[in-house]
Amino acid sequence: MIDLTTIWAFIIAFAIFAYVVMDGFDLGIGVLFPSFAVGRERDRAMNSIAPVWDGNETWLVLGGGGLFAAFPLAYAVILPATYPLIIAMLLGLVFRGVAFEYRWRDPSHRRFWDAAFSGGSIVAALSQGMILGALLQGIEVTDRAYSGSWWDWLTPYTLLTGVGTVAGYALLGATWLVWKLDGDAQTHARKLGKIAAVATLALMGAVSLYNLVLRPEYGDHWLSAPAIYWVAPIPIATLIVAGFLWHALSCDRHSKPFWLSLALFFFGLAGVGVTIWPYVVPPGLTIWDAAAPERSQIFMLVGVAITMPLIIAYTAWAYWVFRGKVGDEGYH
Template sequence: METSVHSLLAALWFCLLGLMLAFYVVTDGFDLGIGILSLFARRREDRDAMVQSITHVWDANETWLVVLGGGLFGAFPAAYALLLQNLYLPLMGLIASLILRGAAIEFRHAAQGNSHFWDAVFGIGSLLAAASQGVVLGKLITSLEPGAWNALFTAIAACGVVAGYALLGATYLIKKTGWQLEALARRWALTCLPVTLLCALVLSAVTLKVSLVTSLRWQQAGVLPVLAALALVAAAASACLAATTWTGGHRGPFRAAVVLFLVSFGGLAISLFPYLVPGKLSIVAAASDSQTLIFMLIGIGLLLPVMVGYNLYQYHVFRGKVSTAH
């Protein structure tokens, strides 16, 4: 009985961490994407509007990453130790990049008529943060193993995350901005969408070669039909994104991009389960004892509704398009 309860608690925490990671990827993903796209904005007014569109939400978006790290440390300490030991450089790169872009957002306002340096720091920090997350994803799926195929997979994963975040950022700008920047964002979205889909298809195909555990997982009864259904939803979301972007929709592109990310993330979670590190560490083996998991479950049960409610209220208050008049 104790073993079954512990397994249930471990699976529940796997789902909770997946939920928190999904919140982070969607919310911080679009503001990282806006930072990446700012590198391609030539006009100062456009860059100002891009930063203004996330000024009131970017710091709250990153709190999901903090909660995720704390949850991983408490619920799966063995996985926390293994991942930090093998992913030290990309994780330190991620933290440094987030610090740089946060400083750039604040300091660019104090620049005396010349914010080009801080604009560059903002864009490069966002790009490096997204690429670092892609490296972590690629190395995780390849079980932290070295090799040429694994390195190629990791590089494609980094490109896919960068393109995907840029897609989220472009669709968010469609919703939040107007005039020339909105038209530019639509072109960015239509450019990033095929790149994102191509990276996703290549990663899915290469996964069958570089990750034996994941390929075996796909062959288990009931898994492939679920993944096929998610793929159909992703295809529909992609078509909706392209159509609403092309026909002038404002909220549709971002909503479709969020659905595309969520179903892709759901497919990844299904492919990894019941492992945190494929072939090396299962969720049961990595989990803390049952008492710790229950204690943390009470805490997250109180914290999670507050965070979700605050985020929803925040986006409600700052809804609508930004104005660059001031």
């Protein structure tokens, strides 16, 4: 049954997916940055994301703000449970943002700013993956409030999801550069893309298997009948997309590897949705338990119906304007 709460759950999920795929590739470029040659190759990689990187983070604001507005109880539980990770993520985003601007304006310290850009990207990506892992492994709630310890988020599982997110973002970054660069830089990006693809698929598989035994209900969502017949296409489609991605990285394809990487992320997040549904804070809070009052949801839905198409429109326009290859002087 589809109701207002379900609609809001899908809106938040869409915002998170949009953030992951859009900010993911520029975080991925930061993850890969130390492997780029100092000078022209690094400059071209930075120029490829210069027009869009800050606008991509709009979706992070929409996802976090939407969670606060539509599911305030979930927001009040998740934040105290993951404060160290959220602080680390925000500091990482600040460092990479400052470094992005200052590496051009302060050439004498460019090595420092390059390190800050890369380090901030890695910390932000790792923190985001660990936040997801902390949520999936379950958050202790007593009397509608977080009742766990300061370190509950730090487990082998959250480290696995964190490293998996770093690898996935590196894949997005590499395939973006395959699309936007040419010559030796593109060849280098293809090699990095293959390494990142293998790492991403291996870690996706490890996390998926871990999920089956992480909580009993997760295994039931995937392995019990008749659910298994509905969810089986997700891992099958993931493997098919992975095969096409490897082929595209091995051939003279430009934009195709990036779109296939997005498809890989889509099926990965779809798998997360199947695993966690209908909980917003496992194991005790469903989306209906944590939802705002119905009138509040209706009021906010009107605002989202107006603003989200505008965000999508100006984002699409920005990507359309900067749709070409990147040369030494920027887009052409």
